Amino acid sequence: MSAIEFKDVCRTFRRDGKDLLILDRINLTVADKEFVAIVGPSGCGKTTCMRMAAGLEFPSTGTVSVSGKQVIEPGPDRAVVFQQFALFPWKSVHENIDFGLRAKGLPETERQKIIAHYIGLMNLKGYESAFPHQLSGGMQQRVAIARAYALDPEALLMDEPFGALDAQTRVVMQEELVKLARKNPRTVLFITHAVEEAVYLADRVVIMTSRPGKVKEILDIKSVRETENWDQHQKIEDVMDLASFVHLRSRIWKSLREEHAGDH
Amino acid sequence: MSLARPMTDRERFALTCVGTLGFFCVWYLAAFFQFAPAKFLPMPHEVASKLVQLCGQPFAGAILPEHLLASLKRYAMGFGLAAVIGVPLGLLMGRFRWLDRVVSPVFDSLRFIAPVAWVPFAALWFGTGIGGPTLIIFAGAFPPCLINSYRGAKSVEVKYLEAAAMLGIGSYRTITEVLFPAAVPSIIAGLRIGAGLGWMSLVGAELIVANSGMGYMIVKGQSAIATDIVMAGMIAIGAVGVAIDVALRKLEARLLRHRQEN
Numbered sequence: 001m002s003a004i005e006f007k008d009v010c011r012t013f014r015r016d017g018k019d020l021l022i023l024d025r026i027n028l029t030v031a032d033k034e035f036v037a038i039v040g041p042s043g044c045g046k047t048t049c050m051r052m053a054a055g056l057e058f059p060s061t062g063t064v065s066v067s068g069k070q071v072i073e074p075g076p077d078r079a080v081v082f083q084q085f086a087l088f089p090w091k092s093v094h095e096n097i098d099f100g101l102r103a104k105g106l107p108e109t110e111r112q113k114i115i116a117h118y119i120g121l122m123n124l125k126g127y128e129s130a131f132p133h134q135l136s137g138g139m140q141q142r143v144a145i146a147r148a149y150a151l152d153p154e155a156l157l158m159d160e161p162f163g164a165l166d167a168q169t170r171v172v173m174q175e176e177l178v179k180l181a182r183k184n185p186r187t188v189l190f191i192t193h194a195v196e197e198a199v200y201l202a203d204r205v206v207i208m209t210s211r212p213g214k215v216k217e218i219l220d221i222k223s224v225r226e227t228e229n230w231d232q233h234q235k236i237e238d239v240m241d242l243a244s245f246v247h248l249r250s251r252i253w254k255s256l257r258e259e260h261a262g263d264h
Numbered sequence: 265m266s267l268a269r270p271m272t273d274r275e276r277f278a279l280t281c282v283g284t285l286g287f288f289c290v291w292y293l294a295a296f297f298q299f300a301p302a303k304f305l306p307m308p309h310e311v312a313s314k315l316v317q318l319c320g321q322p323f324a325g326a327i328l329p330e331h332l333l334a335s336l337k338r339y340a341m342g343f344g345l346a347a348v349i350g351v352p353l354g355l356l357m358g359r360f361r362w363l364d365r366v367v368s369p370v371f372d373s374l375r376f377i378a379p380v381a382w383v384p385f386a387a388l389w390f391g392t393g394i395g396g397p398t399l400i401i402f403a404g405a406f407p408p409c410l411i412n413s414y415r416g417a418k419s420v421e422v423k424y425l426e427a428a429a430m431l432g433i434g435s436y437r438t439i440t441e442v443l444f445p446a447a448v449p450s451i452i453a454g455l456r457i458g459a460g461l462g463w464m465s466l467v468g469a470e471l472i473v474a475n476s477g478m479g480y481m482i483v484k485g486q487s488a489i490a491t492d493i494v495m496a497g498m499i500a501i502g503a504v505g506v507a508i509d510v511a512l513r514k515l516e517a518r519l520l521r522h523r524q525e526n
Binding site for chain 2: 074079080090102147
């Protein structure tokens, strides 16, 4: 069964009394435990796609469903990692991760176990009682990722999660996310405008057109990654040097370039 | 004043002294040159000695600390009620639009009525009991408590509400653990303004509807043409007002220890 399904999704915004078409008949399915990245020029509506899967926005026509249920509101079965982290500044690292678990009504001991697990996994040990402002941006985003994974959601929705980080931190986070994703396969919808990031992380990459956003093409990365055995390399730069990676990257680049050419 | 260099503690202290000494100089000069008859404008040192004296010698039925205590009790009632009702109501109005629509029109038309305007009703409804002053203090302190808590809740960043919604946080916890902490700076600002306005309306209330308290003492002093008592009372009121504000500032600093937006 497909985990996330966009069916004939259109979205219009009203601006200056005119209806502006943002997304045009999006049809996309993300399979169970599949990692799909959406890339596209800015303003193409890729973030809107993610927000509709999260239940933070709604299609004008068409439907978005997760695990067969139509999305009508936000909920912990669809955990979001926001670009701006959105950690609660008045809660410690531990409390930030715990907040959603408490809302789920899990017993104390189980919550502690889950929190300890993800604190370890995201290299946050020793920072449990720190407050977000005491952490670097990369650390804060780790907390946000831990918070999302801890919910044990059916789908993880990530909206340019590394977009606000500096280049070095971003690379480290990408490597960690790959490890996490391979160890803990989840259904992930990942929004980014960084082509390399998409190719490195995703099983499939969806390329969108500029506004109104349409699905332009979908590339299968997973089969290439597996036949070329990318995962034997620990470092992102080693993967990026592989001919198969370079080929995919430049294909996507060219496809995106065509979209920019239409810009004025 | 140069913007480039921050003031040292010593400079700050010196400037405070200049202001204070200047104030007393003006006061002494006014008294010396008979700006008003000596009887109506006592010298600062006379007021100071009266202040000390009032702490031992009863006037208008009680010594000054007792009057102060009576005032503080009423104040605690009125201000406490304003805070306890105003802050949660403001948060709820910030969260639920329908409640905002229900409360706002009534509230907006009542809040411009000066607290003292409630005096006739305070007297008619409660006589000299604690209800009258409480009502007036409440009328003074309530609007800022409510407005600031409401604005605090309204201006919480959307990302926090979205994060709470995606975590599956219910309405109650969203209010107590997201809206409230996010609104704390604004709420405390409201409490400070409310505390000040409440304390100011208290004296107004006691001038009319009370048989004890600082305001009452001042009225009695006035009718006895004991202006030193009136001024001693005014100074005590001012000092307590400052103390309340300092206490709230301390509370603010404590609550906002961990505050630094990302």
